[in-house]
Amino acid sequence: MPELPEVESVRRTLLPHLQGRRIRRIHLLKPGQIRYPEPDAFVAQLEGERIEDIGRRGKYLLIRLEGGGVLVAHLRMSGRLVHTDREAPLVKHTHVIFDLDDGTQLRYVDMRTFGGFHLLGPHGEGTPAGLQELGPEPLDPEFNPEYLAGKLAGKRAPVKAAILDQRLVAGLGNIYADESLFLAGVRPDREAQSLTGAEIARLHRSCIDVLQRAIAKRGTTFSLYADGEGNAGDFYDDLQVYERKGAPCKVCGHPIEKTRVGGRGTHYCPQCQA
DNA sequence: CGTATGCCCTGCGCGC
DNA sequence: TGCGCGCAGGGCATAC
Numbered sequence: 001m002p003e004l005p006e007v008e009s010v011r012r013t014l015l016p017h018l019q020g021r022r023i024r025r026i027h028l029l030k031p032g033q034i035r036y037p038e039p040d041a042f043v044a045q046l047e048g049e050r051i052e053d054i055g056r057r058g059k060y061l062l063i064r065l066e067g068g069g070v071l072v073a074h075l076r077m078s079g080r081l082v083h084t085d086r087e088a089p090l091v092k093h094t095h096v097i098f099d100l101d102d103g104t105q106l107r108y109v110d111m112r113t114f115g116g117f118h119l120l121g122p123h124g125e126g127t128p129a130g131l132q133e134l135g136p137e138p139l140d141p142e143f144n145p146e147y148l149a150g151k152l153a154g155k156r157a158p159v160k161a162a163i164l165d166q167r168l169v170a171g172l173g174n175i176y177a178d179e180s181l182f183l184a185g186v187r188p189d190r191e192a193q194s195l196t197g198a199e200i201a202r203l204h205r206s207c208i209d210v211l212q213r214a215i216a217k218r219g220t221t222f223s224l225y226a227d228g229e230g231n232a233g234d235f236y237d238d239l240q241v242y243e244r245k246g247a248p249c250k251v252c253g254h255p256i257e258k259t260r261v262g263g264r265g266t267h268y269c270p271q272c273q274a
Numbered sequence: 275c276g277t278a279t280g281c282c283c284t285g286c287g288c289g290c
Numbered sequence: 291t292g293c294g295c296g297c298a299g300g301g302c303a304t305a306c
Contacts, residue, residue, distance in 0.1 A: 001299065059300080076300050078284080093284085112283045114300070130301060157277060166301080174299065263279070264299065 001222075002075040003059060004138065004171030005214035006233060010081055011056045013228035014106070017083040018063070022050045022101040030095035033108065033116040036126040042119050046071065046098075058134050058170030068122030072131065073108070079115030082107050082230050134170045138207050143169055145197075145204045152200060155192035161262030162192040163207070172207065175220055175242045178267045180206040182241045187273045188261045213238065241267040 002010070023046055031039040049069070055062040061081070063071035073081060086105050096108035096117070108117075120126045136142040151168050152159065162168055164177050172180065181188045183206035186199050195203070214220060219233030222243070226232055240250055244267060245258040254271040 003300095074300080077298075110283095111285070112298090114283065128301090155276085161277085164300090262277095265297080 001077055001173055001175065002079065002219070003173035003176050004056075004211055005176070005217075005235065006219035006227075007056055007059050007061055007075065007171075008215050009218040009227040009233060010075070011054050011061055011228075013231070014081060014083055015054045017104065017228070018051045018054060018100070018106065020050065020052075021104075023047060023098050024101050025099040027097040027099070028095075029097070030113070033095045033110065033113065034119075035116045035128070036118045036120075042117070045069065045119060057131060057137070058166055059173070060131050060134075070120040070124075072118040072120060072128065074115050074128075075110070076112070076114035076116075078112040079108065079110040080226055081228060082109065082226065083228050084230070130166060133167050135166060135168045136170065138169050138171055138211055143204070143208075145201045148204050149197065149200045152192040152195055157192055158189045158261045159186060159192045159195060159203070160188035160264070160266060163203070164262065164264070169207070171211070174264050174266075175239070176207070176210055176214065178242045179210045179240055182206075182268060182273060183210060185273055187270075188266045188268055189259070241269060243267070 026043045026046055028034065028039055028043065034042045050066040051063055052066050053064045055064060059074060061073040063073065065071060075081070084105055084107055086103055091109055093111045094107055094109045098106040100106065118126050118128050136147070152162055155162055160177050160181060163172050163180065178188065180203060184199060184203040186195065186203055214235045217234040217238065218227055220235040220239065221232035241256050244256045246255050248254070249256055249269040249272060252269065252271045254269055256267055257270055258265060258267050260266060
């Protein structure tokens with residue numbers, strides 16, 4: 001499940017292959033993955049465009065075009081953007097193929113079809129609501145303990161639900177939310193407003209630490225995720241709680257528990273997290 | 275407004 | 291061995 005570290009890894013691995021390339025043709029094997037505009041207009045506007053740069057906001061990949069437009073991709077659960085040779089075999093669930101002017105291809109593969117593309121005009125027309133309302137980048141100075149404290153104040157929702165809200169901070173998903181809360185020593189089901197100043201400071205620090213370390217290892221791969229060159233991420237062995245139900249806590253040895261918080265599968269150590 | 279719930283989708287692991 | 295069920299969850303729509 002691509003979260004900030006995975007999307008950042010895709011961005012970094014795609015950039016050298018896509019920068020300066022012109023999109024020659026687009027094959028829509030599954031037009032439903034195009035969210036905006038209509039598939040025909042999407043293809044018409046994109047064919048012939050040159051890719052200038054690739055950015056990222058939260059979990060959104062922003063492929064900037066020479067003409068001022070932006071191709072926005074969101075991978076959701078199972079989306080993959082991979083740069084390949086034209087001759088590479090078509091894997092199952094390949095939905096969109098971009099032919100590039102050097103003979104290579106950018107392919108969008110998505111088993112569960114949750115992800116997709118928005119093509120924004122030069123003035124941002126077509127921007128998805130979620131991107132518009134995105135909170136600060138967790139690795140930017142704007143995301144600081146004071147900001148986090150202000151956002152958690154008065155919230156009765158579980159702290160995990162709060163930090164998963166992309167309007168509060170952009171890019172945390174289920175894996176790194178659980179990991180951050182473990183590192184901070186805070187139980188995921190605690191009311192957001194109940195956290196002390198010290199706990200908020202630890203949580204802020206933990207979010208940044210876990211994201212930076214995960215980026216350094218090019219993300220977490222279970223079975224599906226791969227970066228823009230098709231390589232798995234290496235953070236799996238660094239996970240402290242996620243996907244470790246029943247396994248001994250790496251700090252205290254107590255078995256990791258799994259519950260549901262805010263409708264999401266949630267992992268934590270009942271001994272290390274208060 | 276804040277909070278909670280269900281839906282989209284496919285593959286996989288589980289129980290029988 | 292096969293079948294049906296529940297689960298996986300990001301973002302959004304809907305309800306209260």
